[in-house]
Amino acid sequence: MVIPKTVVPKMLSSKQVLQGKSLRLWLRAFMLRILIVVAIAGAIQLSTASALAAPQNLAKQPLINVEVRLGDADGSLQFYPNTLAFEAGRRYQLHLVNDSPTKHYFTAKDFADGVWNQKVDTGGVEVKGAIHEIEVRPGAYADWVFVPVRAGNYPLRCVVPGHTEAGMVGSIQVEGQ
Numbered sequence: 001m002v003i004p005k006t007v008v009p010k011m012l013s014s015k016q017v018l019q020g021k022s023l024r025l026w027l028r029a030f031m032l033r034i035l036i037v038v039a040i041a042g043a044i045q046l047s048t049a050s051a052l053a054a055p056q057n058l059a060k061q062p063l064i065n066v067e068v069r070l071g072d073a074d075g076s077l078q079f080y081p082n083t084l085a086f087e088a089g090r091r092y093q094l095h096l097v098n099d100s101p102t103k104h105y106f107t108a109k110d111f112a113d114g115v116w117n118q119k120v121d122t123g124g125v126e127v128k129g130a131i132h133e134i135e136v137r138p139g140a141y142a143d144w145v146f147v148p149v150r151a152g153n154y155p156l157r158c159v160v161p162g163h164t165e166a167g168m169v170g171s172i173q174v175e176g177q
């Protein structure tokens, strides 16, 4: 059988194109596999993160917003809500707002010891480093951004004299890990 000369380069070139295509597909699959491995490694690192282990990864977690009101306009001495639940390894922005006529504290030292702190933002001022309690003055707010890293049940209270006794207390539950 005689193959016309003009056909040969055509056949070769189409074969080369095919090889190039499959090589590209294989490379794409390979890169995807690397990405997946990197993502899993990141997830494992995050799940075993301690307060100082992987701040870079923790800081990139999507932000979950939670609001707590300290007292109310009528001057009642309570947290709204007074039970909070968080999941270890997730990043939260706790919006603390005081609409009441007196100052209040959000004090949860044991809870605060078990979180990685990113910052506390009070509108114009960002505070970084360890946080144990936050004072919120009348009409003010504070946004506390953190990642709980230690599971447990922690007490919350306001340390303004008389407020804890009046019932300005709560509990914080951290689930997981």
Ligand SMILES: [Cu+2]
Binding pocket: 077, 103, 104, 105, 158, 159, 160, 163, 168
């Ligand atoms: Cu108070």
